[in-house]
Amino acid sequence: MNSNLLILPAIVPFVFALVMLWLRGREGAARYLALLSGVIQSIVAALLFKLVLSEGTQTLEIGGWEAPFGITFVADLLSASLALVTSFVSLAIALYISVEKDEPITHPFTLPLLQLLLSSVYGAFLTGDLFNLFVWFEVMLITSFVLLSFGDAKQAIGGAIKYVLLNLVSSVLFLTAIGLLYGKTGTLNFAHIAARVGHLSNEPLLIGAATLLFCAFSIKAALFPVHFWLPASYHHTPAFVSATFGGLLTKVGVYAMIRTFTLVFPLQGTWLQTALWIISIATMLFGVLGAASQMNFRRILSFHIISQIGYMTLGLALWSPLALSAAVFYLLHHIIAKTNLFLFGGLAARLCGSDDLRKQGGLYSSHLPTAILFLIPALSLAGMPPLSGFFAKLLVLQAALEAHSLISVICMLLVGLATMYSMIKIWSEAFWKPAPADAVRPSNRTPSAGAYLGVAYLALFTVFIGVGAGYVFPICERIAGELLDQGCYIHAVLGER
Amino acid sequence: MSPFLLRTSVKFIAPIQLALALYFLLRGHNEPGGGFIGGLAAASAVLLYGLSFGIQEVESKLPVSWFSFALFGLSLAVFSAFISVFVNQPFFTGIWGPELYAPLVGKLKLGTVLLFDIGVFCLVMGFGVGLGFTFFAKEAER
Amino acid sequence: MIIASFIGLLYIAGFYLLLRRSLVRAAIGALLLGHAANLLIFVSGGLSAGAPIIREGEDSLISPYPDPLPQALVLTAIVIGLGVSAYLLALIHRTAEIAGGDDMDDLKEEE
Amino acid sequence: MKFRTSCYSLSGASAVLCIFAIWASMNLDAPYYLAFDWLPKVGLRISFRVDSFSLFFVTLICGIGSLVFFFCAGYLPGDKSRSRTLSILLLFTLSMLGLVLSDNVLLLFIFWEFTTITSFFLVGAKCEKKEAREAALQALLVTVAGGMALLVAILLLFMAAGTLELSSLEANRQLIQDSPLYPVILILIAAGAFTKSAQFPFHFWLPGAMTAPSPVSAFLHSATMVKAGIYLLARFHPILGETVLWHDLLIGIGAATMIVGASLALARTDIKALLAYTTVSALGMLTFLLGLGTTLAMKAALVFLLVHACYKAALFMVAGSIEKLAGTRDLDRLHSLGKMSPALWCAAALPALSMCGLPPMLGFIGKELIYEAKLIAPTIDELFLLIGFTANALTVTAALLAAVKPFIPRTMDSPPKRKLTLPLLAPPIILGIVSLACGLFPTWVGDNLLEPSFQALKGEPSQIKLKLWHGVNPVFILSVLTLVTGALIYWIHSYFARMVSVVERWSSPFAPERLYAQLVKRFVQFASLQTRLAQNGSLNFYLTVTLCFASLLLAAAFFSLPEKAVDLSLLIHLKTSLIILGAAAAAVLSIRAQSMLEAVLLLGVVGLGVTLFFVFYGAPDLALTQFLVELLLLVLIASIWSRLPAFRPDTPKREKRRDLFAACILGVFLSYFVLQAVFLNEHNAISEFYAQNAATEAFGRNVVNVILVDFRALDTMGEITVLAIAMMGIMSLLKTRKTKR
Known part of the structure; x- marks a missing residue:
């Protein structure tokens, strides 16, 4: 069953990027195009999600070449829901910048590049081909490199260099893994590899390839101790760019990890599972410690990304249907909440004239609606019911309890408390504290309707995922079921062959 | 080599190189070559020309920037991929036209795939030349 | 055997150069690593003489032929590598302009 | 004006609800249930149970709430953030109602967290002040930590019993207790309840929370929210109670809290802090009674709940009025208030009488019952009796301190009379009158409110009638003794206070609030240290760690292999060997290159070697591409040659050796796997397809090119996109900048 719907999420922003590039220099037009693109992406992604939800995994054999030979796009429920969430993010960011003339677009290439970034994220989520995944990763990386270096401050360039070199290592390892895997299996299609790996066990090459993929994806997902590139770079870009980064980039790494280590190399019972467990715990702890030590709005958020990634990979490492569905739930929740928080980081910085919490303040009294909207993602991230983060944490916690993993439970609780601490720190400094005397006084201009719409749109989903957990979680359970049943994926892609 | 000699020889070599690049492009489907190789070869021709005659000289002759040229290539490539969507085939499916016989190149089958390759050619050429010129300009700035 | 050692050597040299404090060296290291990975993919398809080009008048490749797929992959990887390294060069150039030096630790910032 | 109107309407609504709850409690035969599914996987359902015990709490919440809203109309105007405070108070009321009506424990927990977060915002209402922000954070962290413990408990409960409905948990009591x-x-669960209900050693957040406006203190931090922990324990008594552990835990902690709270109270001069510590003590008393768990004790707990809510809320409101009247809450500076506003004294005196336990107030009945419960408890130690007695006596003193000391004159001059508005006076007076009325008509209260709720909780009638007068018996004697002792301590309270302060100073290094502050400080210090070490900004360090991480994992992979042997017998043509050796030599040399020219040239040689390799192994396209790419890169490098930073003398030898070592380890492990990969292609199926179909299906004879532009054209599109983006990046990086450097 081929449906071009699968490629559309990736290709729509791509085409819009091209149009924007042709119209470069016309910033106003680009803003509206971004909005239009966001709307179309949402529609397409929603249609795709609906299709997959009702009719199961969909595939698209690109170029019309049948499955293992050409590149196949595969939308199982996981991919489709991630694409859907990505389209939410895309639309929210487009809203945020659409009519927000206060949000300066630093460079004429920024908006088209953002579209290309989205395109590559969709591509990475939907492709069913290992090498094609690599290509999407590279597109994503180079786009983010370029977006980072637009900052042009010394720190921005420094951050960009770190980002480039560390991710380069990841790419080399990824390529090496592809080489090894191709040498052994002679194929690149995920399903086909999985089918062939199924016959072989304990082959040195496969173990090597699995390990290399593990390393490569760890770097992309910013797991401890290979997370350094993330906090070094994320806060140098305009808010809506770091929101996209913070929401999506690392999550693509997590997605790749989930896909690879359920479909191709099921983690269960391997030493990698133990390794992932240890790494996840360390990631959770170190991320949150990093956040506690910071006094910069967006840097706190950056460190929190790391810590939260730990929860997701912990879900993968615990390896039970519940744990996997919890990890997926966490993934969906986190993309939305984190993007939103980064947008607030931008708003706060603009209203107070600084990103530094010490120089911010007084927003609670001067900008009440902003403050209330901020609380939704912030409390969600800190795990307050009934927002999405509460259920995400609750589910991982229950999975850990069921796995009798006492250490995981304790660490999760400590990290949860520390997360609460740093969210409250932001609240207390930026919102409650009176604006410091020497700082620029908070501007009395309210953010424009567009910015409010953007953040409110995402906040709505945060609330929905929480209140509607009874609806969202069964989907995650279905996803976990699909992930654990490799045969189902393989069959959907390769048919009876 | 004196500048004069260099310029004269480049004047002869560059067009040949360009022609060669086009040849690489068109026969790429059947013999070694293709959009990349053609594009890179073409880029080197223009770069050589630019180096010997000055960048301004080349750029003033061109109505569009090299970036637009590359952009055109990329757009063409995407467009070629899209054609199949309009006839309700999977994205990127090759749609084939008649087969031509071109002198020197040999048999040449027209189709979206060829269009795609031309897109790649334009992009790579634009990339190569644009980059080279940017770097040269940076150097000349001193 | 020799080719494997060579690839290994490229990896070692690449990683070593990456660890130098000089950014230019790091870039060279990155290029060497690219070579290593490309070669690996290339040889993973098996080595064979001939070219993956179907002779005029034939319908398919006549065995033995080299595996065409890794070649295509490597080609893609080379081109991506070109893009990234060119960008890296420009970045280094810009860094030198801003920071006035080549040392990675010139870029150290308060983190 | 508009603000006042909303206060009054909220107050009216609460009052109606309160009366309705009393009426419902009188007429409710069986619990009323309402349930929907929410997230069945973790046992979460939106299920409510309305029984008399819940209704008892509803009565309390709405009754006190009504008066507090009324009080707000007098207290809050003039406050900038009054509307916010009022709205959050309303939110709090709703969450509290949700908490006591939930049948599902997880739903209860959700409301529980709601009350925590609303309390956070109310404590921090005066957010311009640093103390307020810190107190809010402290209260939040302590209660959230407890909340997490509670959450884990709930999940475990679900695992043990398979349900989270309170009603079905009771049926599974044996199952849970045997688990x-x-x-x-x-x-x-106790940890959750203790933090919420400010039990020792978590009590310190409650006095800190007194930075909140007085209505908030009256409502949340005396009458309702802090009772949530007690409510929880009471609800779980039928499920988890009546075991040795339950008994010991609750009695021990309760007794400690009682005595610590009461003693510390006397050393305070801030009237609200004093009241807060007596609240701590009272909460300890309630925990203690629940720990005893006898019918009498439970009944006493219920009565005391009501008693305490009435007098403590009233006194907090009085404290607020005093602040309005005199501009301070400092007991050392307050005096002669009785002359300034006799009505306020009356408002303070009535609840204080109840707090002292004087007849005919309800407080008297409460205290009698408590003593009776303690005296006839089967396993109670005399020590606990003593503790209870002391705590009660100290409470009497505290009541006198709060309600007498500020009002009696200390100097001769009489301050001018000042009128307080009705909303500032009426609520405490009403509460006092309620205490009095309940004391005068105990049977009505007992039969209609307390007995049904006891039955709802325990499932059986208590057979205990509330009476004002029991005659002279040991209990009565104890009560009288308590009063006398309390009054005596009031006489000498300044000495007593000094003594307590000295003890406090001595023990301050171990005081829980100190420990909390230390913990937070150390945590932040440790976090900064850790981050400075790990995230130190050195790219070199980052790269080293990253490579080591990869090496470590590869090493682990290597050692996990069952069979490590490698077939070394494969050789290669001489011709290619030479090329490879040449390239290898160049690679080795390049790492030692001292000048950039050298390095770049050697790099070129390596590239050339790779190109030749492609030529010999049947990859003309690759060779061409590699060659042209190499050329372009060299041209680019050459063009910015002079602009690139010069090679500096490299790092010290030791560091070099270390790096070489790191690189070698990773390289060697990689090579091992590479060795395995070379010449090993077992499945050629997908390439065969290309070989077969390139010419016939895709009309091209150069298979590589056909793959690139047709079979896998999407990859190609991706890669040209990379080029285009790189171009954008480079163009903007190298754009000529005239001004800035």
Whole structure:
């Protein structure tokens, strides 16, 4: 069953990027195009999600070449829901910048590049081909490199260099893994590899390839101790760019990890599972410690990304249907909440004239609606019911309890408390504290309707995922079921062959 | 080599190189070559020309920037991929036209795939030349 | 055997150069690593003489032929590598302009 | 004006609800249930149960709430953030109602967290002040930590019993108590309840929370929210109670809290802090009674709940009025208030009488019952009796301090009379009158409110009638003694206060609030240190760690292999060997290159070697591409040659050796796997397809090119996109900048 719907999420922003590039220099037009693109992406992604939800995994054999030979796009429920969430993010960011003339677009290439970034994220989520995944990763990386270096401050360039070199290592390892895997299996299609790996066990090459993929994806997902590139770079870009980064980039790494280590190399019972467990715990702890030590709005958020990634990979490492569905739930929740928080980081910085919490303040009294909207993602991230983060944490916690993993439970609780601490720190400094005397006084201009719409749109989903957990979680359970049943994926892609 | 000699020889070599690049492009489907190789070869021709005659000289002759040229290539490539969507085939499916016989190149089958390759050619050429010129300009700035 | 050692050597040299404090060296290291990975993919398809080009008048490749797929992959990887390294060069150039030096630790910032 | 109107309407609504709850409690025969599914996987359902015990709490919440809203109309105007405070108070009321009506424990927990977060915003209402922000954070962290314990307990409970409905948990009582998880569940639930209800050693957040406006203190931090922990324990008594662990835990902690709270209260001069510590003590008393768990004790607990809510809320409101009247809450500076506003004194005196336990107030009945419960408890130690007695006596003193000391004159001059508005006076007076009325008509209260709620909780009638006069018996004697002792201590309270302060100073290094502050400080210090070490900004360090991480994992992979042997017998043509050796030599040399020219040239040689390799192994396209790419890169490098930073003398030898070592380890492990990969292609199926179909299906004879532009054209599109983006990046990086450097 081929449906071009699968490629559309990736290709729509791509085409819009091209149009924007042709119209470069016309910033106003680009803003509206971004909005239009966001709307179309949402529609397409929603249609795709609906299709997959009702009719199961969909595939698209690109170029019309049948499955293992050409590149196949595969939308199982996981991919489709991630694409859907990505389209939410895309639309929210487009809203945020659409009519927000206060949000300066630093460079004429920024908006088209953002579209290309989205395109590559969709591509990475939907492709069913290992090498094609690599290509999407590279597109994503180079786009983010370029977006980072637009900052042009010394720190921005420094951050960009770190980002480039560390991710380069990841790419080399990824390529090496592809080489090894191709040498052994002679194929690149995920399903086909999985089918062939199924016959072989304990082959040195496969173990090597699995390990290399593990390393490569760890770097992309910013797991401890290979997370350094993330906090070094994320806060140098305009808010809506770091929101996209913070929401999506690392999550693509997590997605790749989930896909690879359920479909191709099921983690269960391997030493990698133990390794992932240890790494996840360390990631959770170190991320949150990093956040506690910071006094910069967006840097706190950056460190929190790391810590939260730990929860997701912990879900993968615990390896039970519940744990996997919890990890997926966490993934969906986190993309939305984190993007939103980064947008607030931008708003706060603009209203107070600084990103530094010490120089911010007084927003609670001067900008009440902003403050209330901020609380939704912030409390969600800190795990307050009934927002999405509460259920995400609750589910991982229950999975850990069921796995009798006492250490995981304790660490999760400590990290949860520390997360609460740093969210409250932001609240207390930026919102409650009176604006410091020497700082620029908070501007009395309210953010424009567009910015409010953007953040409110995402906040709505945060609330929905929480209140509607009874609806969202069964989907995650279905996803976990699909992930654990490799045969189902393989069959959907390769048919009876 | 004196500048004069260099310029004269480049004047002869560059067009040949360009022609060669086009040849690489068109026969790429059947013999070694293709959009990349053609594009890179073409880029080197223009770069050589630019180096010997000055960048301004080349750029003033061109109505569009090299970036637009590359952009055109990329757009063409995407467009070629899209054609199949309009006839309700999977994205990127090759749609084939008649087969031509071109002198020197040999048999040449027209189709979206060829269009795609031309897109790649334009992009790579634009990339190569644009980059080279940017770097040269940076150097000349001193 | 020799080719494997060579690839290994490229990896070692690449990683070593990456660890130098000089950014230019790091870039060279990155290029060497690219070579290593490309070669690996290339040889993973098996080595064979001939070219993956179907002779005029034939319908398919006549065995033995080299595996065409890794070649295509490597080609893609080379081109991506070109893009990234060119960008890296420009970045280094810009860094030198801003920071006035080549040392990675010139870029150290308060983190 | 508009603000006042909303206060009054909220107050009216609460009052109606309160009366309705009383009426419902009188007429409710069986619990009323309402349930929907929410997230069945974790046992979460939106299920409510309305029984008399819940209704008792509803009565309390709405009754006190009504008066507090009324009080707000007098207290809050003039406050900039009054509307916010009022709205959050309303939110709090709703969450509290949700909490006591939930049948599902997880739903209860959700409301529980709601009350925590609303309390946070109310404590921090005066957010311009640093103390307020810190107190809010402290209260939040302590209660959230407890909340987490509670959450784990709930999940464990679900694992043990398979349900989270309170009503069905009671039926599974035996199952849960026999489960090996039982002690853990109990301790964690207790931890949640203790933090919320400010039990020792978590009590310190409550006095800190007194930075909140007085209506908030009256409502949340005396009458309702802090009772949530008690409510929880009471609800879990039928499920987890009547075991040794339950008994010991609650009695021990309760007794400690009682005595610590009461003693510390006397050393305070801030009237609200004093009241807060007596609240701590009262909460300890309630925990203690629940720990006893006898019918009498439970009944006493219920009565005392009501008693305490009435007098403590009233006194907090009085404290607020005093602040309005005199501009301070400092007991050392307050005096002669009785002359300034006799009505306020009356408002303070009535609840204080109840707090002292004087007849005919309800407080008297409460205290009698408590003593009776303690005296006839089967296993109670005399020590606990003594503790209870002391705590009660100290409470009497505290009541006198709060309600007498500020009002009596200390100097001769009489301050001018000042009128307080009705909303500032009426609520405490009403509460006092309620206490009095309940004391005068105990049977009505007992039969209509307390007995049904006891029955709802325990499932059986208590057979205990509330009476004002029991005659002279040991209990009565104890009560009288308590009063006398309390009054005596009031006489000498300044000495007593000094004594307590000295003890406090001595023990301050171990005081829980100190420990909390230390913990937070150390945590932040440790976090900064850790981050400075790990995230130190050195790219070199980052790269080293990253490579080591990869090496470590590869090493682990290597050692996990069952068979490590490698077939070394494969050789290669001489011709290619030479090329490879040449390239290898160049690679080795390049790492030692001292000048950039050298390095770049050697790099070129390596590239050339790779190109030749492609030529010999049947990859003309690759060779061409590699060659042209190499050329372009060299041209680019050459063009910015002079602009690139010069090679500096490299790092010290030791560091070099270390790096070489790191690189070698990773390289060697990689090579091992590479060795395995070379010449090993077992499945050629997908390439065969290309070989077969390139010419016939895709009309091209150069298979590589056909793959690139047709079979896998999407990859190609991706890669040209990379080029285009790189171009954008480079163009903007190298754009000529005239001004800035």
